[in-house]
Amino acid sequence: MSHTRLPWAAIAALGLTQNIGYGTLYYSFSILASDMARGFGLSTEWIFGMLSIALLAGGLAAPWLGNALDRFGAGRVMTFGSAIAGAALLLCALAPNAAFFGIALVLTEMAANLVQYGAAFALLVQLRPEVAARSITYLTLIAGFASTMFWPITAALHQGLPWQGVYAVFAAANILICAPVHLWLARQLGHGMSRSGVNTAAAAAVRGSLRPEQRQLGFILMVVGFSFQALVSSAILVHMVPLLSGLGLAALAVTVGSLFGPSQVASRLINMLLGRDLPPLWLAAISAGLMAISPAVLLLGAPSTVAAVVFACLFGFGNGLFSIVSGTLPLSLFGSAGYGALQGRVMAARLIASAGAPFAFAFAIGHVGIPWSLGSVMIGGVAAVLALAAIAGLVRTSKPCRGEGSGQEPPPSLTAKSASQAASTSTVKCDRS
Known part of the structure; x- marks a missing residue:
């Protein structure tokens, strides 16, 4: 029965490190970008362009990083990631020129993949898979305060320190706070998997709702849906204030935009209380x-x-729920086996889509106007709904497998033919009636 309880200590610890990770590696950038641009003699647009390139590089590396989560364990990867994140922030702060800064920024965003949601979700799945969906919901509720905390923290630090000094402080936070916490989580995970010589996580493995031969199509549809959602989220979030100003709401743009963060948290709280x-x-x-x-x-x-x-x-509300389902939907559809690698592929698609969205949306606003630009974003959201609806059609034709033995199932990277062969040689029996 102990394995049906939520790992509250791990959730709280990850909540702390997720707030620091997102706050120092992502949300602080918009506050410091103008000072960075002045220091390197560049325009702010060039600085944000470097961020887009760094996000794209992180997306391209995400599948490899996801495989590392399964191979070495999420706790070890996150410990290593925190150390690399701190070192990368220090390299940014010590950068003698824009080119060196750009390289260090790429390293920063690659390290971010090792410590943010994708890795944290994988750790919760590896630690206690049978309650991982609930654990992810609670974690996203706690981590939803990252922007609320770190925008003012960054601004307050920046009043007395140059951006290099702020990044040095944030580097210390990743190395001195996040790395030890992640190391403790790695030991907790290792202890749980080795106690009495039994891999308890494997024994409690969660099965997916899709049959093996459906998984490749299901994975493609899920990635398409998530990519469109990431595109919509990134395009609007980056341009929310100028978007509102361009529609005649300049006086209220900042006030209205500030409702976004509390709405994210509210949606997660409502889901936690009423949508379990x-x-x-x-x-x-x-x-x-x-x-x-x-x-x-x-x-x-x-x-x-x-x-x-x-x-x-x-x-x-929509963006807040998106953070939850990006962790729980892959688990529900494909199960806990190979979850880290699966998250790596999902992160890659999301990051690549979100990296180009701010530039594309800004280009569209400048050349076709706000109404047409918002219309294109609406189409992206509808496309996401249609992709998810198609997955629902697959689920209706499938029933969860009741298995015996190891519970391992082929990951969605397998072809339908090889997945079927793998399933036929296992001890898993599926009721398809």
Whole structure:
């Protein structure tokens, strides 16, 4: 029965490191970008362009990093990632020129993949897979305060320190706080897997709802849906304030935009209290639907203040749920076997889509205007809903396998033919009636 309880200590520890990880490696950048640009004699656009390149590089490396989560264990990878993240921030702070800074920034975003949500979700799955979906929900609730905390923290530090000094402080936080916490989690995970010589995580492995021969198509549909959601999220989030200003809401743009963070947290809290029995696929569809509807509300209602508030809240609700389902939906569809590698592939698609979205959306606003740009974002949200609906069709034709033995199932990277062969040689029996 002990394995049906949530690993509260691990969730709390990861909540701390996720806030620090996202706050220091992502949210702080927008506060410090102007000072960075002045220091290197560049425009702010060039600095954000470097960030986009760094995010793209992180996305390309994500599949390899995901495999490392399975091979070495998420706790060890996160410990190593925290050390690398701290070193990368120090290299950014010590950069003598823009080229060196750009290389260090790429290293920073690659390290971010080793310590942020994808790795944290994998650790929770490896630690206690049978309650991992609930653990992920609680973790995203705690980590939802990263922007709320680190925007003012970064601004306060920046009042007395140059951006290099702020990055040095953040480097110390990753090395002195996050790395020891992740090391403790790695030892907890190792202890749980080796106690009495039994791999308890494998014994409690979670099975996916898709049959082996359906998994490749299901994975493609899930990645398409997540990629469109990441594109919508990144495009709107980066440009939210100028978007509202361009629609005649300049005086309220910052105030309305600030509703996004609390709305994210509120959606996770509501889901935690009222949506515990809601299947992850339904939650994913709701998330995508909210992200598709929100720009329509803004487009049709602006410059109404009420419409702008509804837009910010709906978008925050959808984005908040998106963080949850990006961890729980892969687990629900494909199970816990090979979860780290699966998360690596999902992270790659999301990061690549989100890396180019801010530039593409800015280009669209400048050349075709805000209405058409918002329309394109709405289409992206609808495409995500359709992809998730197609997965629902696959699930309806499949029933979860009741298995014996190891419980290992082929990952979605296998072809349908090889997956079927693997399933036929295992001891798993599936009820397809």
